[in-house]
Amino acid sequence: MALISDGRFIDDGWRRLADEEALPKEGKIIVSLPRLEHALETLGQQSTLGVIVPNTTEPSALAQALPRLGLISISFPSFADGRGFSLARLLRRAGFMGELRASGRLVADQYAHAIGCGFDAIEIPDDLADRQDEEQWRAALNAASISYQRGYAGRGSILEARRGTVRS
Amino acid sequence: MAVFKHPQILVASNLTDGEVLFLGPSGWERDHRRARVAQAADEAAALEALGKRDISANRVVDVYLADVELGRDGAPTPLHYRERMRVKGPSVRLDLGKQAADGGAP
Amino acid sequence: MTAVDLRAPQRRNAPTISYRYDEYDAAFVRERVAEFRDQVRRRLSGALTEEEFRPFRLMNGLYLQLHAYMLRVAIPYGTLTARQMRRLADIADRWDKGYGHFTTRQNLQYNWPKLVDTPDILEALADVEMHAIQTSGNCIRNVTADHFAGVAPDEIEDPRPTAEFLRQWSSLHPEFSFLPRKFKIAVTGAAHDRAAIMVHDIGLRIVKSDSGDIGYQVVVGGGLGRSPFIGKVVRDFVPREDLLAFLEAIMRVYNRFGRRDNKYKARVKILVHEKGIDEIRAAVDAEFAAMDRSVFSHDPAEFERIAGFFAPPPYDALPATSASLRAAKLDTPAFANFVDVNVGAHKIPGYAIVTVSLKPIGGVPGDATSEQMRVLADASERFGFGELRVSHEQNIILPHVKQDDLFALWRMLDAAGLATANAGLVSDIISCPGLDYCSLATARSIPIAQAISKRFSDMSRQRRIGKLGVKISGCINACGHHHVGAIGILGLEKKGQESYQITLGGDPTFSASIGEILGPGVTADQVPDVIEHLVDFYLAEREEGEAFIDTWRRLGHARFKDLWRREGEDGADI
Numbered sequence: 001m002a003l004i005s006d007g008r009f010i011d012d013g014w015r016r017l018a019d020e021e022a023l024p025k026e027g028k029i030i031v032s033l034p035r036l037e038h039a040l041e042t043l044g045q046q047s048t049l050g051v052i053v054p055n056t057t058e059p060s061a062l063a064q065a066l067p068r069l070g071l072i073s074i075s076f077p078s079f080a081d082g083r084g085f086s087l088a089r090l091l092r093r094a095g096f097m098g099e100l101r102a103s104g105r106l107v108a109d110q111y112a113h114a115i116g117c118g119f120d121a122i123e124i125p126d127d128l129a130d131r132q133d134e135e136q137w138r139a140a141l142n143a144a145s146i147s148y149q150r151g152y153a154g155r156g157s158i159l160e161a162r163r164g165t166v167r168s
Numbered sequence: 169m170a171v172f173k174h175p176q177i178l179v180a181s182n183l184t185d186g187e188v189l190f191l192g193p194s195g196w197e198r199d200h201r202r203a204r205v206a207q208a209a210d211e212a213a214a215l216e217a218l219g220k221r222d223i224s225a226n227r228v229v230d231v232y233l234a235d236v237e238l239g240r241d242g243a244p245t246p247l248h249y250r251e252r253m254r255v256k257g258p259s260v261r262l263d264l265g266k267q268a269a270d271g272g273a274p
Numbered sequence: 275m276t277a278v279d280l281r282a283p284q285r286r287n288a289p290t291i292s293y294r295y296d297e298y299d300a301a302f303v304r305e306r307v308a309e310f311r312d313q314v315r316r317r318l319s320g321a322l323t324e325e326e327f328r329p330f331r332l333m334n335g336l337y338l339q340l341h342a343y344m345l346r347v348a349i350p351y352g353t354l355t356a357r358q359m360r361r362l363a364d365i366a367d368r369w370d371k372g373y374g375h376f377t378t379r380q381n382l383q384y385n386w387p388k389l390v391d392t393p394d395i396l397e398a399l400a401d402v403e404m405h406a407i408q409t410s411g412n413c414i415r416n417v418t419a420d421h422f423a424g425v426a427p428d429e430i431e432d433p434r435p436t437a438e439f440l441r442q443w444s445s446l447h448p449e450f451s452f453l454p455r456k457f458k459i460a461v462t463g464a465a466h467d468r469a470a471i472m473v474h475d476i477g478l479r480i481v482k483s484d485s486g487d488i489g490y491q492v493v494v495g496g497g498l499g500r501s502p503f504i505g506k507v508v509r510d511f512v513p514r515e516d517l518l519a520f521l522e523a524i525m526r527v528y529n530r531f532g533r534r535d536n537k538y539k540a541r542v543k544i545l546v547h548e549k550g551i552d553e554i555r556a557a558v559d560a561e562f563a564a565m566d567r568s569v570f571s572h573d574p575a576e577f578e579r580i581a582g583f584f585a586p587p588p589y590d591a592l593p594a595t596s597a598s599l600r601a602a603k604l605d606t607p608a609f610a611n612f613v614d615v616n617v618g619a620h621k622i623p624g625y626a627i628v629t630v631s632l633k634p635i636g637g638v639p640g641d642a643t644s645e646q647m648r649v650l651a652d653a654s655e656r657f658g659f660g661e662l663r664v665s666h667e668q669n670i671i672l673p674h675v676k677q678d679d680l681f682a683l684w685r686m687l688d689a690a691g692l693a694t695a696n697a698g699l700v701s702d703i704i705s706c707p708g709l710d711y712c713s714l715a716t717a718r719s720i721p722i723a724q725a726i727s728k729r730f731s732d733m734s735r736q737r738r739i740g741k742l743g744v745k746i747s748g749c750i751n752a753c754g755h756h757h758v759g760a761i762g763i764l765g766l767e768k769k770g771q772e773s774y775q776i777t778l779g780g781d782p783t784f785s786a787s788i789g790e791i792l793g794p795g796v797t798a799d800q801v802p803d804v805i806e807h808l809v810d811f812y813l814a815e816r817e818e819g820e821a822f823i824d825t826w827r828r829l830g831h832a833r834f835k836d837l838w839r840r841e842g843e844d845g846a847d848i
Contacts, residue, residue, distance in 0.1 A: 080329060080412065082452025086529045089449055093566070107326050109313065116448025131321050143309045146298060148442045151569035152449070158298040158442070159576060183318070185388040186343035226320045230338065249772065250709065254340055258710040260638055260720045264371055264386075265341050 001103075002129035004111075005121040007138035009129070014050055014071060030073060033057065040065060052103065055083040059090040066096045073123065076104030085117040092118040092153075108132045111140040116152040174235035177203040177244050178215040179251065180228035188254045188266070189228060191215055196228065198266065200255040201243040205236065291661040292353045293438045293583045295403045302445065303400045306407055310334045311393035318390075333413060333451070335406030336392055340713045345387045346409040347399060349664050351419035351437040351461075352380030352671075356651040356660040361402040363647035369395050374647070376632060376640045378704060378755055379458070380418050380664045381409055385711055407445060412453045414444035414525075418460045420468045421665035424584060425673045427621045431480045431488055433463035435581040436517070443518055450525045454532035455540035457525075458497075470666060472496050472505050472786035473758055475542045476524060481511065489513045494524060494554065495546030498752035502788045503543040506551040508558060514577065516567070523561040527554065587659040587674060592624025596677035609684050611733060612695040617680060626677050629697040630670040630687060635731045636724050639705040640668030649690040657683045666755075667704055669697065699736040700744060700809065701727040704755055708748025708765060709772075717765025717772035719748035722801050729802040730809075739809055742822045745780070758782035760823040761805060762789040774801050778808070778834055779826050790831045793838045804838075811837050 003012045014028045019035065023042050030050035031039045043049055050071030053062070062072070072091060074084040088100055102114045103123040114122055124132070150157045177200065178191040189196040190203035197203060206212035212233055219231035234251045236244035246252050257265015295303070310330070317327040335346040347362065354362075362382055366374050369391045370384040377383055387395060399405055409416055417440045419433040420426065440459060444450070450457075462469040463480035471477025477493035489511045496505025512520045528542045531549075546554050603610035618627040630650065633639050642650070650670055654662045657679045663671035675683055687693040696702045703726060706712065708719030723746055730736055745759030749766075756762030762777035774796050777789030796804055809822075811834070816825045826834065 079326065080452055081534060082412075082450070083530055083534075085449045085452065086526050089526075093564070107322065109309075109330050110452075112446075113448040113451055131323075133321075136316065136321065139312065143312075144305060144446065146301065147448070148302070148445050149447055151566075158302070159573060161298055162296070162576065162579075163573075181338055183324075184390050186338055186341075188341060223324070224320075226318060229324045248770070250340075253709055257341055258385075258720075259718060260710050260724070 001123050002126055003101075003121055003123050004134075004137050007111075007134070007141040009134055009137075012123075016052070028070065030071060033061075036065060040068060050099075053087075055081060055087055057087060059087065059094050062091065062096075063094060066091070066094060069096070069098050071099040071101065072096060073101040073103045074119075076102055076106055079104070079106050079110060082113075085113060088114075088117040088119055108136040108140040109143075111137055112144040112147075115141070116147065116149070118153050172209040172212065174247060175238055175244065176206045176212045176215070176233040177236050177246075178206075178219050178231060179234045179254065180219060180222070180231040183226060183229055191218060196222070200246070203244055205238065205242075205244050206233070290583045290585070291355045291587075291659065292434070293350075293580060299442075300400075300403070303403075303405050303407070306334070306405065306446070307393060307396045307400050310396060314389060314393055329411055329452070332411035333408055334392070334396065335409035336387070336389070337410060338713065339385070340709070340711055340715075342386045343389055343392070344711070345384045345392060345395060345406055346377070347374075347382045347384070347404060347406050348409050348416050349380050349382060349404075350416060350441050351423065351434045352421050352664040352666070353423075353434065354662045354664065355402075356655045356662070358402045358404055359647050359651040359654070359662055361398060361404070363644035363651070365395055365398055366644040366647070368398075373641055373643045375638075375707060376642065376664050376668050376670070378666050378668060378706070378753060379416055380421070380666055381416055382664070383707070385707075410456075411451075412455050412457075413451045414447065414453075414457045414459065416458075417441050417444065418458075418469055418474075418666060420462050420464055421663045421667075421671050422468055422618070422627055422673065423463065423663075424586065425620050425622070425625075425627055426464050426466075426468075427619050428465040429463055429621065430465070430482060431463045432581075432584050433461035433469070433478075433480055434584050435577065436463075436478065436480065436490075437461045438580050438583075439518075439577060440521070443521075447525075450529055453525075453529055454534050455537070455542075457528070457542070459521075467783045468665075470755070470758065470782035470786075472784065473498055473502070473755075473782060474505065476521065477505050478517075483511060487513060490517055492520065492524075494558075495543040495551070496786075497541050497543040498755060498757045499541070500538050500750050500752075501544065501547075502752070502757040503547060504786045504788065505543075506546060508551065508555050515574070516562075519565055519567045520558075520562055523558045523565065526561050527557045531557070586622075587661070589622045589625065589674070590676070592622075592676065592678075594623040596624060596680075599677045599680055602681040606681070608695075609681055611737070612684050612693055613680060615695045615699065615737065616697040617675075620674075624677055626675050626680060628672040628675045628680070628683065629665070630672060630692050631694040631696050631702060632669050632692075633696060633702050633723075633727065634691055634694045635696075635701060636728045638720050639703050639723050642670075646690055646692055649686065649692065653683060653686055656686070667702065669702070695733060696736060698741045698743070700730045700739050700742045700805075701736060703727060703744045703746060704759070705746040706748050706754035708746075708754075712748060712753075714751055715748035715765070716750070716767045717748050717774065718798070719746040719754060719763075719765050722746055722763060722765070722774065722798060725798070725802045726805055729806060739813065740821055742809070743780075743782075744805070755782065756780070757788045758786065759789060760821070760826070761808065763801065766795060768795050772798055774798065776801075776804060776808075779823065779831060781823055792835060807837065808834065 017029045028048045033053045036051045052073040100119045101121045102119045190200045192202045235247040256267040316322045337344040375383040417437045419437045424432045457475045459476045460469040460471045460474040461478045473496040479491040492509045493505035494508045533539045616629045658672045658674040703723040705719045705723040709715035743760045745756045746763040747754035747756040758780040764775045776792040780789035781787045
């Protein structure tokens, strides 16, 4: 998998832990949702725990864990399935301050949507990364310099810009 | 293996301009009468494989096999009315589409 | 130092027809054009596969159809300036085949653009503050509105400022651009609904509270297509300041819980039907309550700014009736006929609303040549402040014509083949493009419309019949709105042939109803006969003042089915 942050491919500081693998004592690891409760009990208080969740997850299922999670990765089964965007929004509304990742077959043209909904990074399969090079992700970040909607992350809203005042 | 009932031709849409194309002996043709006709299942599969190759080459999209019947001259005519529409053009504007070039030939 | 709010209303001296882009709107559209140009480049190079490109192609209104690509240009709430209409004509000539098709969602379709030319077409549209954004794809589509907005005597409030507000809010929405399926919103602001809000995913009805405050009755889950449904009220009164937040709540519930397993069960109408309106209402209310509305609650100043663009034009003070009009009608019966059928009352004395029919007898419903588009642009400038509307009935409206000018306008329209006096009559047929153009279609629809039109070509007969909505769809997707036609016709395939199913009793207004099936499908040749039998039966049975739909409601569907069965027994080969 390839990781995009800020329009660039970066090395991943986190590691996805396979379900059959034992929980390590240290390191930033991402567990699947069924293992989360046990992982929280076993590990210490550092925010080095991440979880990968289906896009149909109820935010309330993560409510208790939110302050102790360093990362939440939301699966995108297909780029056409936009449920992850709403889930991201709801997790941010619930107060999650850690890293939010969109993980799946997203295309660069969805980068602005992802940032707008509160994602920090996008993780895509290698075959997709081969066709969607860094230049495309960087261009996508700049393609929408301003948006109409308010209350979404990322670039400024047109309404705020209109409200801006000119001092004479 | 599905039973091979009718001769078939391969139909696609040209990526750059959306025109309906037919796979001929040496590439894509705009005239269905120049299409290669598959007379057996393995020939049809071969046509499809060529079509898929040209999808990957970003030349065409929406490739599929269409059943035809053959005239005395061996030229194919689609069996279904939808494909008969595609080889001609809109029935309500005979001055537009492939039929216009033909001067309205069947 | 003086701070100046950059949103000062743009009225000045020149009246605006409609919303005018500011630098932000213009920059937004230009960015979309540049983005699409790059997406086309990446598609041609293979960086994007067709599967990946498709949603973005659709979000810019470009379909792949039966013979060619099709570009659907957005005409927000159906309002156009003369300049924009001329640009549409120029585009038709330069990049298409000299004509366009006006649709049942107030948009325009070009049937022959090339993919490689589309970025240039979008650039040409952007020059006149137009675009093709979100006219397709699983996103929020063109927000439609009453085509008599601002001028109808029965209006409570002009729905177009609301529609424009929603257009901006829904443009490239980061959260709601990958919905389970398409999403259509319509707004109406009058006592009679001319926007078919009851069969939209969200329908908004502008209402006034007892204290005189403007708010919206919000209807959810209407829709046509494979499984037609009338929408249900999710909230009776949403104050203006809560509208955006409330719609966000609905969209979030739909985005999260709409079905994604089956394309034919993915619209919000299915979600409402399967869960029930009470459960959906509870979910929407809960989401609405949980939102931090202060973050994006409605800005009254912004709404006022937008509303300012729709201020009434500088009407002359005229007497309520025009003597010259009366004289011209007496002089020229054909003109009198046109006025009686195609001209409606205006809220301002001395003015009139003109419906220009794009349904000439035997013609293709909703099509206009580039030449006709230019005539319409000229007519709007000579006779109506340069403003035009597109109705969802596929006709063009000139909304501000002086009664004194009607005769000169009629002469101008007549010379261009645009004076067919059949607005609302049996030959004013709504028809989708059907299998002549559309890759989704199962049968042709346009030739059916043409045949019916020719069968009823006698104008005095049409007038005798009165208002009768005939709507034809070439497939189950129902883009011709056949479900809400008093007579609906659905084109299907039966045993390798085109087959037409007739429905009766559809109604798109506030008294909305879905048509009921008459009997088994008939062939194309039989359709005009069937329609004629139905019309003759109506004429024989109707009571004073009853339109077709009224007689059908009074007699009941069974009487009409009996008629059908009797025809069959007489060997009419149905």
